[in-house]
Amino acid sequence: MEKKRYYNDNIGPIKENEVLALKKALELCNEIGDITQITLLIHTKGNTGYLERIFETRNLKDFFRGVKIDQNYPPLKIETVRTFNDDWQGKKIVVAFGLRSNELHKYDDYENVAGIIAHQWSEDSVKDWAQSWGAIDLKTETEIEKTALPDKVVQQAFIDLTNSINMTTGITHPMDEEQCKTYIRALKKYDYELNSKEIFSFLTTELNWESDNANDVIKLIDKVNSGGYFKGGAKTGLQHHIKRWKSK
Structure with missing residues (x-):
């Protein structure tokens, strides 16, 4: 249930x-x-x-x-x-x-x-x-309006990430973290909105991420959204990821 x-x-x-x-x-x-x-x-x-x-x-x-x-x-x-x-x-x-x-x-x-x-x-x-x-x-017995879903391309990026990592550990493994950084860098480079609230909600409610693991992703997103920089992740060939996500 x-x-x-x-x-x-x-x-x-x-x-x-x-x-x-x-x-x-x-x-x-x-x-x-x-x-x-x-x-x-x-x-x-x-x-x-x-x-x-x-x-x-x-x-x-x-x-x-x-x-x-x-x-x-x-x-x-x-x-x-x-x-x-x-x-x-x-x-x-x-x-x-x-x-x-x-x-x-x-x-x-x-x-x-x-x-x-x-x-x-x-x-x-x-x-x-x-x-x-x-x-x-509780008072009105009505459902609150749900958090909006992120852009379709952003959704597909995190669906791909979800399908390729160990879900019990999230992105704690270096290779999984590298992949996540690559995907975030690609989305940021091609001007897709990385809304932390929407992405956290999408990861936890639609893709069944545990909240602690989802927060590890959000920390990386918040860093780039605030003008910061992280080491790791591919810097070339990012357009191929975008093309793949758009085609799905």
């Missing part, structure tokens, strides 16, 4: 919106089935204000071990960004309180996460993640 993704365009400490996020997690348990845990994900152990308002108590010790508040639902457990990992133990719904897009992309990679509900703290802090995946607004 495809991962469920929701976001709350909340700003600041609004209990009504925090409760709405938790209610959606309970609904998803019924919708998806076989959920083993609802993970209440926060930055640090001192970041429990959201949950203190929801449960109307400052004593949340038991929640760090896991608490079953209703026999019809799986236990709720507070995790921090340092303790939560992809442990493969059952399916989990994650309610992320105050996390930003770059953090959400990481947890979206987890195989054990069947659904993510992103409750933001500050304006537009989850927008990039939500737009990448077309997440659903």
Whole structure:
């Protein structure tokens, strides 16, 4: 089943919106089935204000071990960004309180996460993640407009790259990094727009790159977009790559 993704365009400490996020997690348990845990994900152990308002108590010790508040639902457990990992133990719904897009992309990679509900703290802090995946607004139940796709030639360049590298390691191998640099140099030389947001979204949502590996590509793109320079990658014959991508 495809991962469920929701976001709350909340700003600041609004209990009504925090409760709405938790209610959606309970609904998803019924919708998806076989959920083993609802993970209440926060930055640090001192970041429990959201949950203190929801449960109307400052004593949340038991929640760090896991608490079953209703026999019809799986236990709720507070995790921090340092303790939560992809442990493969059952399916989990994650309610992320105050996390930003770059953090959400990481947890979206987890195989054990069947659904993510992103409750933001500050304006537009989850927008990039939500737009990448077309997440659903909790209040309106409407899908946010997805991030636009890059130019067709740019798409084909990264499809070619994807098909020729080891996807488990991304471009960490020197030969794969060289190929990526060559492709970026070719696209830049022939004036194709290298939009970091669009390309990251394309890599992760369409080509199934893990977010960390996609970010390695984006770092190279950001460097050339800012007027910088990187060593490596071919400097000649670049037109042949462009011709090949345009023909596909």
